Amino acid sequence: MILIADGGSTKCDWAVVDCTSGEIDHRFQSEGLNPYARTEEQIVEILARDVAPQVEGYSLSALHFYGAGVTEAKSELMCQLLGKVVNTAEITAQSDMECAAKALVGNSEGVVSILGTGSNSAHYKDGQRVGGVAALGYILGDEGSGSVLGKTLLADIFKGVAPGHIVELFRAKYGIEQADVLESVYRKENANRYLASYATFLSEHIDDSYIYTLVERCFESFATRNLRQYRVRNLYAVGSIAYHFESILRRVVEREGFNLIKVVKSPIDALAEYYAGRAHSEQQQTEQPFRKITEEPSYYDNLEGMSVSECLRAINREDSRVAAAVERCLPEIEKLVSQLIPRLKRGGRLFYMGAGTSGRLGVLDASEVPPTFGMPPTVIIGIIAGGDKALRTPVEGAEDDTEQGWRDLEQYNPTPLDTVVGIAASGTTPYVVGVLRKARENGLLTASIASNRNSAAAQVAEIAIETVVGSEFVTGSSRMKSGTAQKLVCNMITTTAMIGIGRVRGNRMVNMQLTNQKLLDRGTRMIVDELGMEYTQARNLLLLHGSVERAIQHIKSEAD
Numbered sequence: 001m002i003l004i005a006d007g008g009s010t011k012c013d014w015a016v017v018d019c020t021s022g023e024i025d026h027r028f029q030s031e032g033l034n035p036y037a038r039t040e041e042q043i044v045e046i047l048a049r050d051v052a053p054q055v056e057g058y059s060l061s062a063l064h065f066y067g068a069g070v071t072e073a074k075s076e077l078m079c080q081l082l083g084k085v086v087n088t089a090e091i092t093a094q095s096d097m098e099c100a101a102k103a104l105v106g107n108s109e110g111v112v113s114i115l116g117t118g119s120n121s122a123h124y125k126d127g128q129r130v131g132g133v134a135a136l137g138y139i140l141g142d143e144g145s146g147s148v149l150g151k152t153l154l155a156d157i158f159k160g161v162a163p164g165h166i167v168e169l170f171r172a173k174y175g176i177e178q179a180d181v182l183e184s185v186y187r188k189e190n191a192n193r194y195l196a197s198y199a200t201f202l203s204e205h206i207d208d209s210y211i212y213t214l215v216e217r218c219f220e221s222f223a224t225r226n227l228r229q230y231r232v233r234n235l236y237a238v239g240s241i242a243y244h245f246e247s248i249l250r251r252v253v254e255r256e257g258f259n260l261i262k263v264v265k266s267p268i269d270a271l272a273e274y275y276a277g278r279a280h281s282e283q284q285q286t287e288q289p290f291r292k293i294t295e296e297p298s299y300y301d302n303l304e305g306m307s308v309s310e311c312l313r314a315i316n317r318e319d320s321r322v323a324a325a326v327e328r329c330l331p332e333i334e335k336l337v338s339q340l341i342p343r344l345k346r347g348g349r350l351f352y353m354g355a356g357t358s359g360r361l362g363v364l365d366a367s368e369v370p371p372t373f374g375m376p377p378t379v380i381i382g383i384i385a386g387g388d389k390a391l392r393t394p395v396e397g398a399e400d401d402t403e404q405g406w407r408d409l410e411q412y413n414p415t416p417l418d419t420v421v422g423i424a425a426s427g428t429t430p431y432v433v434g435v436l437r438k439a440r441e442n443g444l445l446t447a448s449i450a451s452n453r454n455s456a457a458a459q460v461a462e463i464a465i466e467t468v469v470g471s472e473f474v475t476g477s478s479r480m481k482s483g484t485a486q487k488l489v490c491n492m493i494t495t496t497a498m499i500g501i502g503r504v505r506g507n508r509m510v511n512m513q514l515t516n517q518k519l520l521d522r523g524t525r526m527i528v529d530e531l532g533m534e535y536t537q538a539r540n541l542l543l544l545h546g547s548v549e550r551a552i553q554h555i556k557s558e559a560d
Contacts, residue, residue: 001025002275003060003086006099006268007067008239009034009117010193014051016058017272024272028054032117034069035078037190043078047085055086062090064275066099068118097122101129102274103267104236110261111230113222115249116239117196119145121226133226138192144222144249146196146241152214153198154181163210173201203244204313207320215245219252227256237263243470247324294425294451294478296471303474315480318473322484325451325469326492332465333492336447340419340493341500343445344379348417350497351409352382355399355431357479358423358449358486359384360391365490371519373503374511374547380494383408385431398431405435416443421493423486424448425478427455427466436460449489451482465489511549514542523548531555 005014009032016026030050033043063086070078070093078093100112101124109125119142122132138147156162157170158178185191205211227235235258242249243265250260264270300306300314340350352362363382370377385404386395398404409420420439422432427450437460440446448457449465458464467485472478498504503511514520520539526548527538538551545551 001058001060002062002064003055003058003088004268004271004275005063005065005067006096006266006271007033007065008096008114009037009068009190010196012067013266013268014054015268015272016055016060017275019061019275024269026054026058027268032193033065033067033078035067035074036069037192040077040081043081044084047082052085060086060088063088063092065091065093066096066271067093068096068114068116070095096120097129097132099271100236100238100267101127103270104238104262104264106274108234109232110234110236111227111232111258113226113235113237113242114239115144115146115222115237115242117146117192118142119148119222119226119239119241121230123230123232125232131230133229138195141225142192143225144219144241146199147192148195148221149202149215149218149241150195150198152218153202154195156214166205166208166210169205170201199241199244203317206245206248206317212248215248216252219245219249223252223256223258227253227258233258235260238265238267240265247321247327250324250328292426292428292452293468293470294472294482295476298471298473298475300473315473318470318481319484322467322469322481322488325467326485326488329465329467329489332447332463333489336419336421336445336463336465337493337496337500339445340497343417343419344497344501346417348415348419349378349412350380350494351412351414351418351420352380352423352490353384353405353409353420353432353435354423355385355390355429356394357483358425358429358432359386361483361486361490362421362423363391365487365494369494369498371515373498374549375498375503381412385429399429400431402430402434405431406438409435409439414439414442414444419445419447421447421449422457422461423450423490424455424457425451425482425486427452427457429457433457433460449486451478451485505549505552511547514546527551 002017002019003014004017005012011032012030014028014030015024017024031046033046035043063082065078065082075093079091082091082093096114097112097120100114105112105124107127111121111123113119113121118135118138120135123130135141138145142148157167158181184194202211202215206215235253237249237260242263246263253260303311352366354362363384366380366382369375369380384390386398389395390398420436422436424432427448433456436446436448436457440460440462446461447463447465448461449467450457451467451469453466453468458466467489469481469485472480472482474480514523520542523542524535524539527533527542528535530552531538541551542548545554
């Protein structure tokens, strides 16, 4: 067993790892151990209090510590302090940047950025640091960090820059005055941690335009003063600030021409894999198993202890990530719809295929097309593993047959003009992977919608739409964010396709089915607005022709 640690200025994640399998046997947290922010006595006290009891009983062969402030000048000191408390033969201490690089970049090339209480960045290639930009701490630097975000918020609050409603929300939550803030910043220890604590307030109110702009500008400063100095364009980010404000960070860095490859809150799991891989000889190393982001633990715990309000706000906070995840997939969605429209015009069909929640969402979107756009139900078709019974009752084992999807599709006599979109949150559902593979072999256009990167479905489909929304509020419950992302993508596909084949006029559903009085009234008013005729006359005309489109075309053809 080995003990590894990834520490920031505020907290430190620890893990006892079986270096043969890479499995984490025990994980825990301690306070941050930054040697520039803590005295030697404080570090030893924290280790004795928070770490020693957690590893008692383990036979440790090594301790590898990575932490904020562990520069070359402080590395030997940290090893000595760790050795006073933890009994092991090998102890190493390196910067938190080295941890992030091992976990995120490995032997690839890219810029690694840490955005937590503080911020830092460096360029890595082939496992080696080849350049960097000085962080300089929260007073001179740390742009885009929690401490700078908090500092900016507090300054705006007490300088009268922040809008009134934000000031009221702030005072209601914290009940502090200017004197309290000045005391904590200038007279107490760990001012950076104190400032960073207010990032929580920003996350809670990120939908407010003032808050959003504040965060965006802080990230723009990070990009301008740090990222612009790198020529390599691939970016990897780690830390609570990068994770919780990922959508804003992504927009900012993409404007700077960077490709944000990966964002993680904590690199401890990937670090465990790194040491497991290093423990094997190169001949014995095997490919790491596919990691499902959709199955990763929720970042919220003790859900049953939350109030209703806390649950709702947390779910809403997670849901706010979905639109940004879908936005990142717009090029792939555009590619799919651009090929789908001419196929539909030539008599092709669109098949949504999935299991469970994913299958139900496909059926739902397909079933909405006829009443909304007046299309026959034979053009957009939803197929769920297990058949219609599975819409309401789970059918055991329905998703596990790799051949059943194609058998289900064969009932519709598929042709190369048809398109199959396989929907699976994990991207590994055998029913979906199997039908995509078979459909592509038979010349159909294929696309996948999944919430994991590089899934089996993505590898067999021509177009991979990867809505990576992160772990769910309830661990593994992909009916939540993943399902919401799937619904948004399906909305985009069918709506844009229907517009493309002429089923919308202006911005109106002129081909909708008149299945109730509400829709009949809506259609009548469309004709009134378009032709300027009296309501009763327009209603009678609509009833005669059966659709707004045909009614308007009839009147205009008579006028010609």
